[in-house]
Amino acid sequence: MDIPTFDDMLAAHERIAPHIRRTEVRTSAYLNELTGAELFFKCENFQEPGAFKVRGACNAVFGLSDEQARAGVATHSSGNHASCLSYAAMRRGIPCNVVMPRTAPRAKKDTVRRYGGKITECEPSTSSREETFAKVQAETGGDFVHPYNDPRVIAGQGTCSKEFIEQVDGLDYMVAPIGGGGMISGTCLTLSTLAPETKVIAAEPEQADDAYRSFKAGHIIADDAPKTIADGLLVPLKDLTWHFVSRHVHEIFTASDPEIIDAMKLVWKHLRVVMEPSSAVPLAVILKNPEAFCGKRVGLIITGGNVDLDRLPWLAA
Amino acid sequence: MDIPTFDDMLAAHERIAPHIRRTEVRTSAYLNELTGAELFFKCENFQEPGAFKVRGACNAVFGLSDEQARAGVATHSSGNHASCLSYAAMRRGIPCNVVMPRTAPRAKKDTVRRYGGKITECEPSTSSREETFAKVQAETGGDFVHPYNDPRVIAGQGTCSKEFIEQVDGLDYMVAPIGGGGMISGTCLTLSTLAPETKVIAAEPEQADDAYRSFKAGHIIADDAPKTIADGLLVPLKDLTWHFVSRHVHEIFTASDPEIIDAMKLVWKHLRVVMEPSSAVPLAVILKNPEAFCGKRVGLIITGGNVDLDRLPWLAA
Numbered sequence: 001m002d003i004p005t006f007d008d009m010l011a012a013h014e015r016i017a018p019h020i021r022r023t024e025v026r027t028s029a030y031l032n033e034l035t036g037a038e039l040f041f042k043c044e045n046f047q048e049p050g051a052f053k054v055r056g057a058c059n060a061v062f063g064l065s066d067e068q069a070r071a072g073v074a075t076h077s078s079g080n081h082a083s084c085l086s087y088a089a090m091r092r093g094i095p096c097n098v099v100m101p102r103t104a105p106r107a108k109k110d111t112v113r114r115y116g117g118k119i120t121e122c123e124p125s126t127s128s129r130e131e132t133f134a135k136v137q138a139e140t141g142g143d144f145v146h147p148y149n150d151p152r153v154i155a156g157q158g159t160c161s162k163e164f165i166e167q168v169d170g171l172d173y174m175v176a177p178i179g180g181g182g183m184i185s186g187t188c189l190t191l192s193t194l195a196p197e198t199k200v201i202a203a204e205p206e207q208a209d210d211a212y213r214s215f216k217a218g219h220i221i222a223d224d225a226p227k228t229i230a231d232g233l234l235v236p237l238k239d240l241t242w243h244f245v246s247r248h249v250h251e252i253f254t255a256s257d258p259e260i261i262d263a264m265k266l267v268w269k270h271l272r273v274v275m276e277p278s279s280a281v282p283l284a285v286i287l288k289n290p291e292a293f294c295g296k297r298v299g300l301i302i303t304g305g306n307v308d309l310d311r312l313p314w315l316a317a
Numbered sequence: 318m319d320i321p322t323f324d325d326m327l328a329a330h331e332r333i334a335p336h337i338r339r340t341e342v343r344t345s346a347y348l349n350e351l352t353g354a355e356l357f358f359k360c361e362n363f364q365e366p367g368a369f370k371v372r373g374a375c376n377a378v379f380g381l382s383d384e385q386a387r388a389g390v391a392t393h394s395s396g397n398h399a400s401c402l403s404y405a406a407m408r409r410g411i412p413c414n415v416v417m418p419r420t421a422p423r424a425k426k427d428t429v430r431r432y433g434g435k436i437t438e439c440e441p442s443t444s445s446r447e448e449t450f451a452k453v454q455a456e457t458g459g460d461f462v463h464p465y466n467d468p469r470v471i472a473g474q475g476t477c478s479k480e481f482i483e484q485v486d487g488l489d490y491m492v493a494p495i496g497g498g499g500m501i502s503g504t505c506l507t508l509s510t511l512a513p514e515t516k517v518i519a520a521e522p523e524q525a526d527d528a529y530r531s532f533k534a535g536h537i538i539a540d541d542a543p544k545t546i547a548d549g550l551l552v553p554l555k556d557l558t559w560h561f562v563s564r565h566v567h568e569i570f571t572a573s574d575p576e577i578i579d580a581m582k583l584v585w586k587h588l589r590v591v592m593e594p595s596s597a598v599p600l601a602v603i604l605k606n607p608e609a610f611c612g613k614r615v616g617l618i619i620t621g622g623n624v625d626l627d628r629l630p631w632l633a634a
Contacts, residue, residue: 046343272363272590272592274590305589309582310632312626314626315627315629
């Protein structure tokens with residue numbers, strides 16, 4: 001296992017700086033009053049392709065030698081990683097091949113194509129995805145950039161907390177959503193050195209609580225086809241992310257889909273930013289566990305803002 | 318007529334600085350590509366009460382002597398001015414009386430009450446509003462802060478462009494929505510001194526184009542019951558705002574309601590901020606007149622972000 005180091009994170013930040021935004025941190029007097037905590041929201045949804053995943057993607061893409069870069073990159077993803085890797089590849093001017101299930105939302109496919117990514121469709125099953133991806137990679141020779149179980153990706157995601165700590169002093173807690181664990185791992189990587197007194201909390205949908213159960217059991221448990229409105233958080237932990245989660249995460253809290261939707265709407269209304277359901281899980285767990293956060297300074301990472309504006313979850317029939 | 322001066326604007330900025338946010342300016346590579354212009358969006362929707370109107374309201378409230386302040390302030394408004402004046406009064410700890418039509422959206426009334434504003438309802442007609450307001454003012458002695466035809470309010474709104482010019486150099490155009498003309502007047506007040514080379518463009522809904530027709534005719538024309546999705550822009554120009562509009566505005570462009578809704582959705586999708594229909598008129602007129610803006614550096618003021626999230630215009634039946 002190739003565990004990324006703090007120095008890898010520092011190198012990543014330097015490498016990606018020209019390609020990402022140093023996103024702003026926002027506050028809301030209303031949400032502070034509501035929770036009794038002092039909340040700071042880092043708006044990674046304000047990255048050009050709309051998600052923190054541009055950090056890890058750019059670190060992988062711009063870290064390739066010119067020779068490696070010629071064959072481009074490849075990945076499988078139905079979400080933000082596909083768009084962000086395409087975006088990074090476009091900025092370097094190299095090919096990006098993405099395997100996506102044919103059932104992925106058209107909006108996601110459109111974004112990948114807008115950034116020049118080439119999509120190969122597979123059936124929505126693990127076996128079809130793996131088979132299709134192996135074929136694509138064999139044909140193109142593209143460097144495989146895994147959505148989260150890749151040291152370059154984790155080091156890249158860690159740059160978010162570095163900025164956050166530079167922007168806001170003395171956080172008691174840092175809360176981020178957990179799916180595969182890329183963002184949480186990067187957060188642990190950075191904060192365990194830069195701000196070890198800041199406790200890292202992972203926030204997970206109740207209906208996809210494999211990380212919670214893994215954390216309690218002491219080994220990775222993968223869910224069988226979880227289903228939650230937080231569609232960015234469906235994937236399981238892998239060895240690299242488990243390394244960080246099992247060692248550095250202070251606690252994992254979960255929230256139900258209705259609680260996630262309520263929190264999402266509150267942020268849209270009072271912070272006036274567009275964020276996806278996955279990004280609402282941190283606020284949802286804070287609202288659900290007020291005693292744990294009351295009186296504390298809490299950082300929350302708004303991980304992404306790519307939402308189908310024609311299908312808002314609180315307007316679903 | 319008591320025309321506010323550039324020094325009034327400077328004094329306003331110093332007075333309100335502790336009570337407002339220096340809102341960020343955001344960009345989108347996608348929207349730049351789409352328009353061929355370089356667009357800069359100043360996010361006044363990120364003010365705590367969600368609109369630039371907190372600037373003028375705070376300038377009026379914090380400019381009162383202690384003696385004047387004791388009786389508080391009063392206004393009539395069904396929109397952001399009511400919330401922002403209540404917010405400013407709450408911060409100073411003085412009463413705020415607001416006359417609102419009984420038909421105003423409950424969400425707007427709730428916001429006024431959350432900030433401690435006291436609502437007196439009137440019928441949705443000018444005569445009822447004036448009669449009710451006269452009574453409220455006579456009873457309370459509150460200082461009348463008009464939503465826009467007030468020199469303190471215009472000087473306050475002018476602080477937005479001062480920040481904007483400090484944040485972004487060399488704008489060719491500054492585009493803001495026009496309703497009663499408070500924001501546009503403040504913009505003219507500030508830019509005519511600080512950046513006379515930056516042309517001020519007003520953006521108006523086609524279905525409430527009284528400012529456009531006034532501008533062409535050379536005198537104020539008031540609409541008879543205009544109806545547009547841009548509900549913040551229904552009110553007519555008054556003498557003070559006409560003073561600035563007639564002297565300093567370079568051009569007024571209009572856009573239809575469907576064009577406004579399209580522009581609104583584009584900003585939600587690509588800037589990932591929640592803004593009201595009124596705030597979308599500037600982008601709508603830029604998209605409609607590409608030849609006027611192509612290759613230019615253009616500032617746009619996102620005036621507010623108070624939207625009923627249960628009734629989004631693109632989802633209306």
